[in-house]
Amino acid sequence: MKLIAEKITSNLIVRINGNFDLHTAEYFKKQISSYLKKEINNLILDLQSIDVIDSSGIGAILSIYKKIKKRGGKIVIININPTLKRIFELSGLLNIIKVYSSQREALEKLQRR
Amino acid sequence: MGNYAKLIIKSQTDNLGLARITAASFAAQLDFTVSEIEELKVAISEAVSNAIVHGYQEENGEIEISMELSHNQLIIVVVDEGVGMANPKEAFKASYTTTDERMGLGLTFINSFMDKVEIDSKVEVGTKIKMIKSPEQIKKQIN
Numbered sequence: 323m324k325l326i327a328e329k330i331t332s333n334l335i336v337r338i339n340g341n342f343d344l345h346t347a348e349y350f351k352k353q354i355s356s357y358l359k360k361e362i363n364n365l366i367l368d369l370q371s372i373d374v375i376d377s378s379g380i381g382a383i384l385s386i387y388k389k390i391k392k393r394g395g396k397i398v399i400i401n402i403n404p405t406l407k408r409i410f411e412l413s414g415l416l417n418i419i420k421v422y423s424s425q426r427e428a429l430e431k432l433q434r435r
Numbered sequence: 436m437g438n439y440a441k442l443i444i445k446s447q448t449d450n451l452g453l454a455r456i457t458a459a460s461f462a463a464q465l466d467f468t469v470s471e472i473e474e475l476k477v478a479i480s481e482a483v484s485n486a487i488v489h490g491y492q493e494e495n496g497e498i499e500i501s502m503e504l505s506h507n508q509l510i511i512v513v514v515d516e517g518v519g520m521a522n523p524k525e526a527f528k529a530s531y532t533t534t535d536e537r538m539g540l541g542l543t544f545i546n547s548f549m550d551k552v553e554i555d556s557k558v559e560v561g562t563k564i565k566m567i568k569s570p571e572q573i574k575k576q577i578n
Contacts, residue, residue: 341455344484345448374455374473376480377540405473412547413540 325353332363333432335425339371342379350382355389363395366428370401380413387419396420398428437504438464446487446496446515454483454500461502462509466570474548475509475568481541482513482564490517490562507573516561523556 323346324339334357342350354365365386369375387397398420402410410416422428442457444450455476462475479500486498501512520526526542545552549566556562 341452343448343451343480344487345451374476374480376477376484377544378484380540405470405477408474408547409477409544412543 323349325350327357329360329362330429332361333366333429334358334360334362334364335366335368337368337371341373342375342382344376344378347378347382350379351385354386358389358393363393364432365390365395365397366425366432367397367399368401368425369399369403369406372406375406375409377413380409380415383415383419387415396432398422398432400425400428437506439501439503441502442500444483444498444500446491446494446498446517448484448487450498451480451483454498455479458500458502458511461504462568464504465507465509466572467509467568468571471568471570475511478545478548478566478568479511479513481545482511482566485541485564486513486515486517486562490515490519492518508567508569511566511568513564513566514561519558519560519562520554520556521558523554523562526554526556 323341326337326339328335336354336357338350340346367383383397390397399410400422402421407421420431422431440461442454444454458479459472459476462472467475483498483500487493490496496515496517499514501514503510545564545566549568551567553565554562
Protein backbone atom coordinates (compact mmCIF):
# COMPACT_ATOMS: atom_id res chain seq x y z
CA MET A 323 0.00 0.00 0.00
CA LYS A 324 1.12 3.48 -0.80
CA LEU A 325 -0.61 6.56 0.58
CA ILE A 326 -0.28 9.93 -1.13
CA ALA A 327 -1.51 12.84 0.98
CA GLU A 328 -2.28 16.40 -0.03
CA LYS A 329 -3.56 19.13 2.26
CA ILE A 330 -6.01 21.68 0.89
CA THR A 331 -7.01 24.22 3.59
CA SER A 332 -8.19 22.07 6.52
CA ASN A 333 -8.97 19.06 4.32
CA LEU A 334 -6.60 16.16 3.82
CA ILE A 335 -6.93 14.20 0.59
CA VAL A 336 -5.42 10.72 0.79
CA ARG A 337 -5.02 8.59 -2.33
CA ILE A 338 -4.84 4.91 -1.44
CA ASN A 339 -2.80 2.79 -3.84
CA GLY A 340 -2.63 -1.00 -3.75
CA ASN A 341 -4.08 -3.55 -1.36
CA PHE A 342 -6.05 -2.54 1.72
CA ASP A 343 -6.17 -5.72 3.80
CA LEU A 344 -4.99 -7.32 7.04
CA HIS A 345 -1.39 -6.74 5.93
CA THR A 346 -1.77 -2.98 5.43
CA ALA A 347 -4.66 -1.91 7.71
CA GLU A 348 -2.40 -1.11 10.66
CA TYR A 349 -0.03 0.95 8.46
CA PHE A 350 -3.04 2.94 7.16
CA LYS A 351 -4.28 3.70 10.70
CA LYS A 352 -0.81 4.78 11.88
CA GLN A 353 -0.15 6.98 8.84
CA ILE A 354 -3.55 8.68 8.94
CA SER A 355 -3.28 9.22 12.70
CA SER A 356 0.08 10.92 12.20
CA TYR A 357 -1.39 13.18 9.48
CA LEU A 358 -4.23 14.13 11.82
CA LYS A 359 -1.79 15.73 14.25
CA LYS A 360 -1.58 18.63 11.79
CA GLU A 361 -4.43 21.12 11.38
CA ILE A 362 -6.84 18.81 9.63
CA ASN A 363 -10.62 18.77 10.00
CA ASN A 364 -11.82 16.55 7.20
CA LEU A 365 -10.46 13.54 5.37
CA ILE A 366 -11.17 12.79 1.71
CA LEU A 367 -10.29 9.21 0.79
CA ASP A 368 -9.61 8.70 -2.91
CA LEU A 369 -10.23 5.02 -3.73
CA GLN A 370 -9.42 5.11 -7.45
CA SER A 371 -6.18 3.14 -7.16
CA ILE A 372 -7.22 0.53 -4.59
CA ASP A 373 -6.67 -3.00 -5.90
CA VAL A 374 -8.48 -4.88 -3.14
CA ILE A 375 -10.22 -3.84 0.06
CA ASP A 376 -11.54 -6.40 2.52
CA SER A 377 -13.05 -6.31 6.01
CA SER A 378 -9.69 -5.39 7.59
CA GLY A 379 -9.56 -2.28 5.39
CA ILE A 380 -13.18 -1.44 6.20
CA GLY A 381 -12.39 -1.85 9.93
CA ALA A 382 -9.42 0.54 9.59
CA ILE A 383 -11.57 3.19 7.88
CA LEU A 384 -14.19 2.84 10.62
CA SER A 385 -11.52 3.33 13.26
CA ILE A 386 -10.31 6.56 11.58
CA TYR A 387 -13.94 7.67 11.10
CA LYS A 388 -14.47 7.46 14.87
CA LYS A 389 -11.30 9.47 15.51
CA ILE A 390 -12.28 12.24 13.09
CA LYS A 391 -15.89 12.34 14.29
CA LYS A 392 -14.65 12.88 17.85
CA ARG A 393 -12.77 15.97 16.62
CA GLY A 394 -15.88 17.29 14.85
CA GLY A 395 -14.62 16.47 11.34
CA LYS A 396 -15.87 14.35 8.48
CA ILE A 397 -14.61 11.55 6.24
CA VAL A 398 -15.87 11.38 2.67
CA ILE A 399 -15.03 9.04 -0.20
CA ILE A 400 -14.35 9.77 -3.86
CA ASN A 401 -13.76 7.66 -6.98
CA ILE A 402 -15.46 4.46 -5.81
CA ASN A 403 -16.00 1.67 -8.38
CA PRO A 404 -19.05 -0.69 -8.34
CA THR A 405 -17.27 -3.59 -6.58
CA LEU A 406 -15.88 -1.30 -3.86
CA LYS A 407 -19.30 0.33 -3.51
CA ARG A 408 -20.91 -3.06 -2.90
CA ILE A 409 -18.32 -3.83 -0.19
CA PHE A 410 -18.96 -0.47 1.48
CA GLU A 411 -22.73 -1.01 1.26
CA LEU A 412 -22.53 -4.48 2.80
CA SER A 413 -20.41 -3.14 5.65
CA GLY A 414 -22.91 -0.37 6.42
CA LEU A 415 -20.19 2.30 6.05
CA LEU A 416 -22.21 4.10 3.38
CA ASN A 417 -24.79 4.93 6.07
CA ILE A 418 -22.21 7.10 7.83
CA ILE A 419 -19.74 8.11 5.12
CA LYS A 420 -20.76 10.17 2.08
CA VAL A 421 -19.58 9.37 -1.44
CA TYR A 422 -18.79 12.05 -4.01
CA SER A 423 -17.85 11.68 -7.64
CA SER A 424 -14.79 13.94 -7.61
CA GLN A 425 -12.33 15.73 -5.36
CA ARG A 426 -13.82 19.06 -6.48
CA GLU A 427 -17.36 18.06 -5.46
CA ALA A 428 -16.12 16.72 -2.11
CA LEU A 429 -14.24 19.94 -1.35
CA GLU A 430 -17.29 22.05 -2.30
CA LYS A 431 -19.63 20.04 -0.06
CA LEU A 432 -17.22 20.10 2.87
CA GLN A 433 -16.77 23.86 2.49
CA ARG A 434 -20.54 24.45 2.72
CA ARG A 435 -20.86 22.85 6.13
CA MET B 436 -11.92 -34.15 -12.10
CA GLY B 437 -11.06 -30.89 -13.90
CA ASN B 438 -7.94 -28.86 -13.51
CA TYR B 439 -6.67 -28.28 -9.98
CA ALA B 440 -3.90 -26.54 -8.09
CA LYS B 441 -2.76 -26.28 -4.50
CA LEU B 442 -0.97 -23.47 -2.69
CA ILE B 443 0.52 -23.81 0.79
CA ILE B 444 1.48 -20.62 2.59
CA LYS B 445 2.85 -19.67 5.98
CA SER B 446 0.20 -17.95 8.10
CA GLN B 447 1.49 -14.45 7.72
CA THR B 448 -0.20 -11.42 6.22
CA ASP B 449 2.53 -10.90 3.59
CA ASN B 450 1.10 -13.94 1.79
CA LEU B 451 -2.44 -12.53 1.39
CA GLY B 452 -1.59 -10.94 -1.96
CA LEU B 453 -0.03 -14.17 -3.23
CA ALA B 454 -3.13 -16.16 -2.23
CA ARG B 455 -5.47 -13.67 -3.95
CA ILE B 456 -3.46 -13.44 -7.15
CA THR B 457 -2.98 -17.22 -7.42
CA ALA B 458 -6.70 -17.89 -6.95
CA ALA B 459 -7.67 -15.09 -9.35
CA SER B 460 -5.26 -16.38 -11.98
CA PHE B 461 -6.58 -19.93 -11.60
CA ALA B 462 -10.20 -18.69 -11.76
CA ALA B 463 -9.49 -16.89 -15.05
CA GLN B 464 -9.81 -20.28 -16.79
CA LEU B 465 -13.58 -19.84 -16.44
CA ASP B 466 -15.59 -16.96 -17.97
CA PHE B 467 -15.66 -14.75 -14.89
CA THR B 468 -16.08 -11.00 -15.40
CA VAL B 469 -13.49 -8.59 -13.97
CA SER B 470 -15.94 -7.69 -11.23
CA GLU B 471 -16.53 -11.38 -10.33
CA ILE B 472 -12.76 -11.90 -10.09
CA GLU B 473 -12.55 -8.86 -7.77
CA GLU B 474 -15.26 -10.41 -5.57
CA LEU B 475 -13.40 -13.70 -5.53
CA LYS B 476 -10.23 -11.93 -4.39
CA VAL B 477 -12.14 -10.42 -1.45
CA ALA B 478 -13.51 -13.85 -0.47
CA ILE B 479 -10.00 -15.39 -0.57
CA SER B 480 -8.64 -12.49 1.45
CA GLU B 481 -11.30 -13.05 4.12
CA ALA B 482 -10.83 -16.82 4.31
CA VAL B 483 -7.03 -16.56 4.59
CA SER B 484 -7.27 -13.63 7.07
CA ASN B 485 -9.63 -15.75 9.21
CA ALA B 486 -7.05 -18.55 9.25
CA ILE B 487 -4.26 -16.12 10.27
CA VAL B 488 -6.22 -14.15 12.90
CA HIS B 489 -8.61 -16.75 14.34
CA GLY B 490 -7.15 -20.11 13.32
CA TYR B 491 -3.53 -19.50 14.23
CA GLN B 492 -4.14 -16.38 16.34
CA GLU B 493 -1.23 -14.75 14.54
CA GLU B 494 1.16 -17.58 15.49
CA ASN B 495 3.06 -19.65 12.89
CA GLY B 496 1.17 -22.27 10.94
CA GLU B 497 0.38 -23.44 7.44
CA ILE B 498 -2.64 -22.55 5.33
CA GLU B 499 -3.56 -24.76 2.40
CA ILE B 500 -5.55 -23.28 -0.48
CA SER B 501 -6.91 -25.88 -2.91
CA MET B 502 -8.43 -24.73 -6.18
CA GLU B 503 -10.42 -26.94 -8.52
CA LEU B 504 -12.51 -26.53 -11.66
CA SER B 505 -15.50 -28.81 -11.99
CA HIS B 506 -18.41 -28.41 -14.44
CA ASN B 507 -17.92 -24.65 -14.86
CA GLN B 508 -17.62 -24.23 -11.12
CA LEU B 509 -14.65 -22.91 -9.22
CA ILE B 510 -14.19 -24.72 -5.91
CA ILE B 511 -11.79 -23.21 -3.40
CA VAL B 512 -11.00 -24.81 -0.06
CA VAL B 513 -8.97 -22.95 2.58
CA VAL B 514 -7.72 -25.17 5.42
CA ASP B 515 -5.85 -24.31 8.60
CA GLU B 516 -4.77 -26.51 11.49
CA GLY B 517 -5.34 -23.83 14.08
CA VAL B 518 -7.50 -23.61 17.20
CA GLY B 519 -10.81 -24.29 15.37
CA MET B 520 -14.32 -23.37 16.50
CA ALA B 521 -16.74 -25.32 18.68
CA ASN B 522 -19.77 -24.09 16.77
CA PRO B 523 -18.93 -23.03 13.21
CA LYS B 524 -22.61 -22.30 12.40
CA GLU B 525 -22.46 -19.36 14.83
CA ALA B 526 -19.81 -17.76 12.61
CA PHE B 527 -22.43 -17.21 9.89
CA LYS B 528 -24.52 -14.94 12.09
CA ALA B 529 -24.37 -11.28 11.09
CA SER B 530 -21.53 -9.38 12.73
CA TYR B 531 -20.25 -12.47 14.51
CA THR B 532 -16.83 -11.64 15.85
CA THR B 533 -14.55 -12.70 18.62
CA THR B 534 -11.88 -10.08 19.04
CA ASP B 535 -10.76 -8.59 15.75
CA GLU B 536 -11.31 -5.20 14.16
CA ARG B 537 -12.82 -6.66 11.03
CA MET B 538 -16.29 -6.07 12.43
CA GLY B 539 -17.34 -9.68 11.89
CA LEU B 540 -17.70 -8.86 8.21
CA GLY B 541 -15.40 -11.55 6.84
CA LEU B 542 -18.04 -14.24 6.42
CA THR B 543 -20.65 -11.70 5.32
CA PHE B 544 -18.39 -10.81 2.38
CA ILE B 545 -17.63 -14.47 1.61
CA ASN B 546 -21.36 -15.30 1.64
CA SER B 547 -22.20 -12.34 -0.57
CA PHE B 548 -19.50 -12.94 -3.15
CA MET B 549 -19.53 -16.73 -3.44
CA ASP B 550 -22.47 -18.95 -4.53
CA LYS B 551 -22.04 -21.53 -1.79
CA VAL B 552 -20.01 -21.62 1.42
CA GLU B 553 -19.47 -24.48 3.86
CA ILE B 554 -17.48 -24.34 7.09
CA ASP B 555 -16.22 -27.35 8.91
CA SER B 556 -14.34 -26.77 12.14
CA LYS B 557 -13.21 -28.71 15.18
CA VAL B 558 -11.60 -27.33 18.31
CA GLU B 559 -7.84 -27.99 18.37
CA VAL B 560 -8.03 -29.58 14.89
CA GLY B 561 -8.63 -26.64 12.59
CA THR B 562 -11.04 -25.06 10.15
CA LYS B 563 -11.95 -25.77 6.54
CA ILE B 564 -13.84 -23.21 4.45
CA LYS B 565 -15.17 -24.48 1.12
CA MET B 566 -16.32 -21.82 -1.33
CA ILE B 567 -17.95 -22.37 -4.73
CA LYS B 568 -18.53 -19.82 -7.49
CA SER B 569 -19.72 -20.06 -11.09
CA PRO B 570 -19.56 -17.29 -13.68
CA GLU B 571 -22.86 -15.33 -13.82
CA GLN B 572 -22.91 -15.88 -17.57
CA ILE B 573 -22.97 -19.67 -17.14
CA LYS B 574 -25.72 -19.46 -14.50
CA LYS B 575 -27.87 -17.42 -16.91
CA GLN B 576 -27.39 -20.01 -19.67
CA ILE B 577 -28.46 -22.82 -17.32
CA ASN B 578 -31.56 -20.94 -16.18
